[in-house]
Amino acid sequence: MIQTHVLSNGMPLMMERLPYLRSASIGVFVKAGSIMETDEESGLSHFIEHMAFKGTANRSARQIAEEIDLIGGNVNAATSKLNTSYYARITDKDLQKALNLLADMMINPRYEDSDFQKEQEVILEEIAMEADTPEDLVFNLLHEGIYQGQTLSKTILGTGKSILSQTPDALNTFRQRYYQPHNAVLSVVGCFDPQQLITWAEEAFGAWQGKGRIEYPRNQFKADTPLLTFNKDVEQVQLCLSFPGLESMHDDRFAMAAFSTMFAGGVSSRLFQKIREEEGLVYHIYSAAVAHPHCGEFTVYAACTPQKLKRVMELIKQEAALVIKDGISKAEFAQTMAQMKTSFVLSMESAYQRMAGMGIVKLTHDKTIDPKETLAKLRKVSLRDVNRVARQVLSPEPVIAAVGKQITKHFK
Incomplete structure (x- = not known):
């Protein structure tokens, strides 16, 4: 049975307890994807996802990597047109550790200039790789046409031009707009005690503050260019x-x-x-x-x-x-x-x-x-x-x- 709870900061917590498992899957979903971006912001949702693993106010990039390995499960992130997700698949005994790690990456990112520049180069390589993948190219071409002039026309990665034009300040501005508790969801499925999970989630995410929920911009299919x-x-x-x-x-x-x-x-x-x-x-x-x-x-x-x-x-x-x-x-x-x-x-x-x-x-x-x-x-x-x-x-x-x-x- 799915249970819902709202943390003190307004962040929804979705829970489904499966007591026969010895594991848990955690995901934090943020309404920040390419559909939310202007032309100048193209690729920022994906860029922010990359930077989440480069260190926080409390952990260095190496400490994050070591903690992921220590947990022994799978901690990762992904960006789509509609959202960015940060997730972990771990044993039930490591649930609190994984919650704290994801919360720190979400709430306290640190954007050092040197890390920013390195990741900028990594993303440019990712864009080049996509340009060498014909199947990706044809779908990008299609979306540019059927959603012409609308936000769904943009690629998730952005363009070389848009990525090169970004700055750490631009990432922070975009992040502050969309990374808010009302604009995110914490979802957990697996073996846990619901009341204990609520306590842990409150401890991990409760200090995260922000304003209201942001709606998706409207898009429509266009056949103007057949x-x-x-x-x-x-x-x-x-x-x-x-x-x-x-x-x-x-x-x-x-x-x-x-x-x-x-x-x-x-x-x-x-x-x-x-x-x-x-x-x-x-x-x-x-x-x-x-x-x-x-x-x-x-x-x-x-x-x-x-x-x-x-x-x-x-x-x-x-x-x-x-x-x-x-x-x-x-x-x-x-x-x-x-x-x-x-x-x-x-x-x-x-x-x-x-x-x-x-x-x-x-x-x-x-x-x-x-x-x-x-x-x-x-x-x-x-x-x-x-x-x-x-x-x-x-x-x-x-x-x-x-x-x-x-x-x-x-x-x-």
Whole structure:
């Protein structure tokens, strides 16, 4: 059972006790991601995450590293478009130590000029690495197009120009705006005593002060530029076909997930079977229904050699037209729903997955959703729901993004 508590500083604490475990997963989720950044701030959320391990007012970078190793579990951080998370997976006996370490990294960071400059160089290398990853490039190109002029168009890493323009003061200003207890969530799942956990959390995070909760800026899918291309000397064309999707709390989100799974979400899906298994045109093809607070996108991704591009696009569009015309069969629906239910149940055996899901939903939507509620909604999805959503999503013309060698000539 999920329990909620609000610390004295206004920070929500989400708890789910699983007494049969000998471990715990902790996460602190902050509403600071690329969706919150201006052009000048691009990459700051990710930069701040990197600097969290460079020392605090109480611990040097080496002491943080040694304490992580002493705990013996996994302490790390990650930045997404919507949030930054700091998390630990540890044994139950080290729960208080991990809480204190994460709290110190969150509340008392120290930005030394020498560390700042080194990490600036590290992030520039990370940006260069992304530029050498064609799959990342095509999705960045796609998001620049479908969210043109909006905050979801930005990459998580930022640009070389934006990173080089940053200063420790800029990091502090951004951090002070978003790193506040009302704009964060502490989520814990595993073996612990709830009252003891509340005491420890209060001791670790209670001194953290700040103002109110900050709302996500609104974004919407735009199809103003139906073809987006980027020339790059690579062997394969990286291809995305993207349609307007659903926002993250939409009533049809489970039907949308079912359609995505059926269309290109696994080895038995339509596109995988048709384009890879029957035609042998690709090695990699999948679909993804990505949901944000106010919008979403449904995207089919494929990679193929240039001479196969036209045929791959034809087949994707043919299969989309067949779904619109004839819908999904009962057999496909039954197989997909069984796959989704099993995958969800298996994921809920992970304390980390339960912790992350609980924290992200609370941070993003200020809601508490029990896994049983999610499973019940999955069971209520009908074939009619899935076919209705599939037709709604696939009816508009897709926005196409492509990266490849002399790519523009393939679309003339």
